[in-house]
Amino acid sequence: MKLNKKSKATLITVGTSVVIASGFTGYAIMNHDSAVAPHKSKPAISAKHKVDPKLGETARKNLDANEKEQLKEIIHETNSGSPLIQENRVAKLTDNEKSQLAKILSEGDNPSILLLDTVPKQTDKSIINLVTKPKEKEVVPIIEPTKPDESQEQEIPTEPEIIIPPKIDPPVEPPIIDPPLIENSIPIIYTENKTIHVGTSFDPMAGVHALDFEDGDISSFVQVTYNGVNTSEEGSYLVMYEVTDKSGGKASKSITVTVINDAPEIFASDKTISIGDNFDPLEGVTASDTEDGDLTSSITILENNLDTSTEGIYQITYIVKDNYGKESSQINIKVTVVNDAPSIQADNLVLHVGELFDPLKGVTASDKQDGDLTSKIEVISNSVDTSAEGEYEVQYSVTDSHNKTVIKTIQIVVVNDAPQIIAEDRTILVGDLFDPLEDVTAQDTEDGDLTAKIEVISNTVDTLTEGEYTVFYSVKDSQDKLTTKVVTITVRGVL
Structure with missing residues (x-):
């Protein structure tokens, strides 16, 4: 690579990565294959190395407050505007923070520092440190421009070629996939x-x-x-x-x-008693309870105005309480005290004409309270005439000691029984003598023997001729009650 001869530049290397540092108006570019040999030990940017204060403003605007504070601590910006690298802060940066710092410092028309992530594989990126001190300050030669030889064709200076490393996106962490939510039903x-x-x-x-x-x-x-x-x-x-x-x-x-707690119940009913009766108000009265069972023995009488010596209607009131203190409803019963009427014992009679009749004979009277009242019976009426057939009445009365009177009437029937003729069918022989009244008798209930009063109404018997014949009898009693009878007389020949 060629350097700009008109500018001065400071070249700083970190490991085998390429660093472009600008101190003045130009750039110097160098990689691990350049003429300047890389340091064998971990190189560092000294705090004395000043860099251009125009940092990556676009990137800085995207920092949050905490990240801006960290950046200020790493790059100490003086009042003069000459930033100094803070060794102790850069050493504590993570790889991601170092990458952010490089981005910030590399933006703008005049980058201050640009790190190219071309570290060999054997170099651990996590230990790249921008601020470790170098063993010795290594002077990077400054190439001075040479005076041109006028006899030779001047070489037109060219700007150094700037190699911009490719942008490497930080590794994308795989998304965290939450396990499917399994809903648990509530019991x-x-x-x-x-x-x-x-x-x-x-x-x-x-x-x-x-x-x-x-x-x-x-x-x-x-x-x-x-x-x-x-x-x-x-x-x-x-x-x-x-x-x-x-x-x-x-x-x-x-x-x-x-x-x-169910209330207990009392069971009692109205009663009727006779004057003078002995009366126990608890007799026949019971009580029961759902929880306690039989509570008859716990019944209490709240009211009892009974007077058994006097006729009347009286009231008795009962109540009972269970073992838990719950009371029953009050139960009221009526006790009626009565004076039983005396009774007369007399039966209807059948009399025969002429029969003697005593109306008090066989007639008695009794009373529940007074006992035998026969001697107090009175014959109120007696129409009986025993001399003539017919139906008659006799009426009796009796009064007890409590002035209760009873009356009774009986029927007396006077009858006249018809007389009875006693005669039987007979057989006689031809030529026998025949007396129609022989062995014929008559009796009457009232008159007795009426044989003498038997009359032969008709007699057809012919003793000389064989055959069957009839004899018709009649008799009257003293009451002129007539009885008749027919018998058969058979006349037969001699064998």
């Missing part, structure tokens, strides 16, 4: 609000299960985080659950547990 706890009775046991995990889309049944992972249930007292209580699946997905649920 679900299944349980419902509950109602239980006071005094019963409560298991918060009974009937509770949990399912997860990924893990399936995770009921065993469910935890009770809060349980405020008090089964000995009515109220609404909170129970809280939580479950976490294998991927950390968490779910929670709260339910309300209502503790209830």
Whole structure:
């Protein structure tokens, strides 16, 4: 390469890289194959080497505040505008920062420093340092322009060829690809609000299960985080659950547990008793409770104005309390005290004409409170006439000690039984004597023997001729009640 003979230049090399340094009005270019041999040790730019203060303004404008501060520390810009390289700061730059610095210093019409990244492969780029001190200051020869020989054709000076190294883009780092996002489904706890009775046991995990889309049944992972249930007292209580699946997905649920205490019940009904009866107001009265069972022995009588000696309607009030202090509704029953009416025992009768009749015979009376009242029976009416057939009434009454009266009426029937003729069919032989009244009798219930009053109404018997014949009888009693009868008489020949 040729240097501009009209300018002075300072050449600085770093390793085997080419550096173009401008100190005045021209340029000097040199690479590792030039006449100036490269340094065997790490070369450096001394802090004494001044460079052009016109740095790469375009690149500097793109720096952020922090990068600008670093640049100022590396290149100490004096008031005179002559920048000095700060050795200790350049040594701490990374490769990327060195590249930025080179870009900044290389822009403009008069570059200050241009680094060409032509370091041999064996040289570690990360250790290229712009500020390590050289072993000795090596003087770069300044080529003075020579006076032209007028006898010879003057050589027209040419500008030195400037080789601009190719721009090398910094390595592109591969993009960071995030792994695909896998969504974890939140598990679900299944349980419902509950109602239980006071005094019963409560298991918060009974009937509770949990399912997860990924893990399936995770009921065993469910935890009770809060349980405020008090089964000995009515109220609404909170129970809280939580479950976490294998991927950390968490779910929670709260339910309300209502503790209830059913009121006990009393079972009693209205009653009717008689005056003077012994009465136990608790007899037949019971009480039960959902939680405590049979509470009959705990029944309390709040009111009882019963008077068994006087007819009337009375009230008895009951109440009962369970073992948790809950009372039943008050139960009222009516007790009716009555005075039972006495009763008369008398039956309807059938009498025969002429039969004697005593209306009090066989008639009795009794009373629940007073006992036997037979002696107090009165015959209110008696129309019976035993001398004539017919139906008659007898009416009785009796009154007990509480002035309750009862009346009873019976029917008396007077009858006249018809007399009865006793005669049988007979067989006689031809020529026998025949008396139609022989062995014929008559009886009457009222008159007795009426045989003498039997009459033969007709007799067709012919004892001389074989055949069957009839005899017709009749008889009347004293009441003119007539009875008739027909018998057959058979006349047959001698064998």
